[in-house]
Amino acid sequence: MTRNHVFQVCIIALCSCSVLFVIEQILDVNYFIKTVSKVFFFLVIPILYIRYICKLTVKESFNIQKVRWKSVRLGFLFGSLAFGIILLTYWVLRSIIDTDAIMYDLQERSGITPEIFIFVALYITFGNSLMEEFYFRGFLFLNVYKTGYKVFAHVFSAFLFAVYHTAIFATWFSFELMLLALAGLFIAGILFNWLNTYSQNFLNSWIFHIMADIAIILIGLHLYGIL
Structure with missing residues (x-):
């Protein structure tokens, strides 16, 4: 990828995230519309760019080869640590987290009711995580890193x-907790990136x-009274 392509990728990333912020925080749309928008900006646009501007396939661009345990074990190791840290952090800070605001935002603004939460949870865990890793670590980080x-x-x-x-859950926390979440x-983003420098693909961070x-879904199940 040339310097011009790096500039193009960064502009695409800034524009995509800005538009998604408007859809998420300003426009009054349901979760389905938000998801379709995310698919378009995080999957469709990058794939089209890779295919028709970079003249590469997705496999060539992201070095997706046969998966071996040695190449993904760091993802499982650090993922296990993150799982424990997130649950522990929630347990320690639960008294100062405005769970009512979180539940109102999820149910009223996003339309995520207890009846559909499990389906949303499955999408977030596997589909949404794939899109974000493909986009932030594959399309954005690895392409720029390789230059x-x-x-x-x-x-x-x-x-x-x-x-x-942080833009997604801007209404959930106090200013201090928002800064903590941002940090x-x-x-986490730096760690995700570092993991992927070893395999030159986004599988470890995924x-x-x-x-x-x-871990976050387990907290959500608790808040919804399902668990």
């Missing part, structure tokens, strides 16, 4: 990943992401 702009690739992709997510997501999401 030699390694520090910029780490910082830019991790920062955008953190800001994108935690930025560090496994990590899945396990972290499982």
